[in-house]
Amino acid sequence: MANSQRKMIVFPSKNELSEAMAEYTANLSAKFIKEKGLFTVVLSGGDLIDWLCKLVQPPYIDSIEWSKWHVFWVDERVCSWDDPDSNYKLAMDGFLSKVPIPNKNIYAIDKNSSTDGNAEHCAALYEECLRNLVKENIIPISKKTGYPEFDLQLLGMGPDGHMASLFPNHPQINEKTKWVTHITDSPKPPPKRITFTLPVINSALYNLMAICDASPAKSVAEIMKHNNASLPSAHLSAQVENVWYLDQAAASML
Numbered sequence: 001m002a003n004s005q006r007k008m009i010v011f012p013s014k015n016e017l018s019e020a021m022a023e024y025t026a027n028l029s030a031k032f033i034k035e036k037g038l039f040t041v042v043l044s045g046g047d048l049i050d051w052l053c054k055l056v057q058p059p060y061i062d063s064i065e066w067s068k069w070h071v072f073w074v075d076e077r078v079c080s081w082d083d084p085d086s087n088y089k090l091a092m093d094g095f096l097s098k099v100p101i102p103n104k105n106i107y108a109i110d111k112n113s114s115t116d117g118n119a120e121h122c123a124a125l126y127e128e129c130l131r132n133l134v135k136e137n138i139i140p141i142s143k144k145t146g147y148p149e150f151d152l153q154l155l156g157m158g159p160d161g162h163m164a165s166l167f168p169n170h171p172q173i174n175e176k177t178k179w180v181t182h183i184t185d186s187p188k189p190p191p192k193r194i195t196f197t198l199p200v201i202n203s204a205l206y207n208l209m210a211i212c213d214a215s216p217a218k219s220v221a222e223i224m225k226h227n228n229a230s231l232p233s234a235h236l237s238a239q240v241e242n243v244w245y246l247d248q249a250a251a252s253m254l
């Protein structure tokens with residue numbers, strides 16, 4: 001059974017949230033590297049990458065064993081790697097290029113297919129990449145769920161309650177066979193994206209959902225107060241901990 005119990009912490013400002021997110025990530029990095037010699041981290045796009053800036057400052061920049069990190073994306077826009085829309089570019093420019101993670105441990109969307117704009121093929125290739133890493137014992141299969149089990153996912157939520165590229169009133173949220181699926185009519189631009197499916201997202205050991213600003217406040221309240229299942233983020237759970245970090249503005253309607 002997944003642990004769907006949400007743990008919520010409201011921070012006075014983005015700065016404190018950012019500090020706490022860095023500490024949470026660094027602690028899990030140390031724990032997993034000690035236990036199994038590596039740490040699998042899944043990133044999203046959006047403002048989250050900005051909030052991760054504390055990780056590339058002392059003390060974390062020096063204390064984290066970056067060479068043991070394996071980095072993935074919970075969702076990615078289907079565009080070239082140097083496109084301003086690319087989540088890979090966003091994370092590279094703002095975070096990953098500043099720390100010594102081996103390039104081979106950074107699992108981006110396929111370079112050629114994403115440039116060609118073939119969303120379905122990109123999703124299939126990303127799933128194949130995950131399946132190969134299962135064979136190489138980088139990613140275990142969750143004994144509880146049968147899906148790949150990542151150590152930590154860092155997620156964001158849009159004002160409409162979407163997480164990853166699982167949007168309200170779109171069928172991707174119901175996909176249970178694939179590990180990675182695609183969308184060609186995303187309501188948030190750009191329209192073509194690939195995304196982990198819900199069972200994979202919920203098989204992570206730790207899920208940290210970080211939400212700031214007033215625009216998602218209504219959806220935050222719908223989820224926290226009414227568990228409104230029409231909002232994809234209401235379905236987030238985790239195998240060990242499902243923690244939601246909010247700033248005051250995002251929590252303003254609670």
Ligand SMILES: O=C(O)[C@H](O)[C@@H](O)[C@H](O)[C@H](O)COP(=O)(O)O
Nearest residue numbers: 044045046047156157158163164
């Ligand atoms: O590719 C994306 O669009 C992101 O990965 C997406 O899932 C993001 O996490 C939320 O949309 C929140 O985004 P903002 O932080 O920009 O509101």
